[in-house]
Amino acid sequence: MIAEAESSPPVSFNHEGVVERVMPHYYKWSKVYGDPFLYWFGSDAILAVSDPDMIKEILVTKSGSFGKIRPNPAVKGLLGEGLVELKGDKWIVHRRIAAQAFNMERVKEWVLEIVDSNRNMMSKWDANIEARNKSEFEFDVHKEFHQLSADIISRTAFGSNFSEGKRIFELQEQQVVLVMKTAQNVYIPGFRFIPTKRNRILWKLEKEITELVTKLIEKNKNTKQNSSTLLTTLTSPSKKDNILDLKEIVDECKTFYIAGKETTANLLTWAVLLLGLHQEWQNKAREEVDRVCGQHAFPCADNLADLKIVTMILNETLRLYPPAVMLMRQASKNVKLLGRLDVPVGTQLFLAITAVHHDVRIWGEDANVFNPMRFLEPRNHLASFFPFGLGPRVCVGQNLAIVEAKIALAMIVGRYSFVVSPSYVHAPMKSLTMQPQYGAQMIFNRRS
Incomplete structure (x- = not known):
């Protein structure tokens, strides 16, 4: 089906x-x-x-x-023994550590980093406009937002940037496609050990991702440049009984690399598509951003709560197109x-x-x-x-996802007007998260 x-x-x-x-x-x-x-x-x-x-x-x-249900072993290879899959006492320890990293006060410390990532993305867009010598340009925002979200999760959670984590994201994207195909079939015990073509590729991807994440951890282990990152919290917990071993840290990094990127990138994609379709709400958001941030200013930690229309737009997007x-x-x-x-x-x-x-x-x-x-x-x-679940297992990263999306959407509507391209094909599909099957083509104009 x-x-x-x-x-x-x-x-x-x-x-x-x-x-x-x-x-x-x-x-x-x-x-x-x-x-x-x-x-x-x-x-x-x-x-x-x-x-x-x-x-x-x-x-x-x-x-x-x-x-939690017992995961298909293929999915377990994607996320490892991370927070999403853990149960019992182990889950309690991992959840406590992750909650420290993603509480709202910590997320507010990352606002400048998030704004900087968005400025870099929009500078690239502006360069495209100037290079083409046109007032408008068309591109697939879905790809752009995946790169943006990847950069933000790398910088805020791991103290690196997109270029450093690019290979990890590329490998995980390949892994997701294969894992989702496998998960749609009834699992036969022991099948994951049979050297089929798909299994051999999955083994290779998992091995390379683990090696790259381990290198990233080793590289950042002794640095004190940014004590607010997720990686620092995972490697230096506040309580002695919360200490994680290397494999546990690797698995949590895998989880947050992929979950952190997918959720926000797809939320932004659907939000921009919806505002491209509903110009009246795009104008309302733009008027609010101009009023709250100033026409040439950016959101900051102190004025995020004042972006009420932007928040309503994001909530309605999450209702119609929830990530999970x-x-x-x-x-x-x-x-x-x-x-x-x-x-x-x-x-x-x-x-x-x-x-x-x-x-x-x-x-x-x-x-x-x-x-x-x-x-x-x-x-x-x-x-x-x-959209982020309920109860004790509600998504621990939702604060970051919402703040990230709010800043990006505010900065985009503040600088550009946009419409859905005639080439866009509306085909929502379920992968790891809900996303547009054929991308999200939009036409952008730079505001004067």
């Missing part, structure tokens, strides 16, 4: 077909069997859920009864949900984030319409909007 959806004709640029395209099996089966429904993936029973009350119980009030299409959990014991549904131990749960975010019963008849005003007031239900 996934392969069929990705090879299907592109849809018009509205948001009604998103659920059908990124989770086709859920879309089709939910129409037939309702919510929740049970399906089988090999020998695994999977309960698909889109009821916010049930999701709140699973992720928040009864989170202790639901753990769904979340998976597994019952660690027999549990009753909403006092009526008995879930046996071992049952997996497919929490359909995208379906919840597009549900007309939750968001109204205009659920598939881009309308940032819906975030003017706090939402009524905790589990009606959860």
Whole structure:
């Protein structure tokens, strides 16, 4: 079904077909069997859920009864034993360390670095305009934002820059494509040890990535130039019982390299596409940026909270195009949900984030319409909007992702006006995160 959806004709640029395209099996089966429904993936029973009350119980009030599922070994090779995959006491230690690195006060210390990365990107854009001697230029912002996000996560989390981490990102991108293809098939025990063509490539990629990340750690181990980086926090924890060994540090670096880049790059891509389509909101954002930052100034740590329209735009983007299409959990014991549904131990749960975010019963008849005003007031239900998850395992890097996206979007609308190119093909797809299958072509004009 996934392969069929990705090879299907592109849809018009509205948001009604998103659920059908990124989770086709859920879309089709939910129409037939309702919510929740049970399906089988090999020998695994999977309960698909889109009821916010049930999701709140699973992720928040009864989170202790639901753990991470056992990952496909191919996915484990991508992220290692990092925070995303860990459970139990190890997860508690890793989470405590990562939370220190990504608290809001620490993230604010990185604002100047984030602004500098954006200035470098926009200087390159301006040079393209001047070289072509035209007032406008067209390019794929999806590629640009992946480079931007890669540079920011390298500088803020690892004290390096994009050029130093470029090879790691290139290898991880190759790895993601192969891993996602593998994860769509039922795993046969021991299959990952068979020297198939795909497995040999995956082994080679994992080995080279591990070697490059290890070198980066060794290089930065004794430097005291920037004590606020994630790498410094991982290698110099505040408590002795939080000390991680080299393999654990390598695995966390792998996780944050890929998760930190993917999430923000795709959020920015969808936000710019949506503002290119909805000029009225682009103008509202630009007026706010000019008022808050000044026409030729940049965002800073002190005025980020004043960018309320930009924040609403980003939230509406995350609603329509959440980075994670769904979340998976597994019952660690027999549990009753909403006092009526008995879930046996071992049952997996497919929490359909995208379906919840597009549900007309939750968001109204205009659920598939881009309308940032819906975030003017706090939402009524905790589990009606959860792009970064909920509960104890909520994404630890969400502060950085939002600040990064807010700064980039503010700087872009402040300097340029833009529209969606006629060459853009609207085809959302699920990879590691939701992204445009054929890139995001935009036409930019430099403001006078």
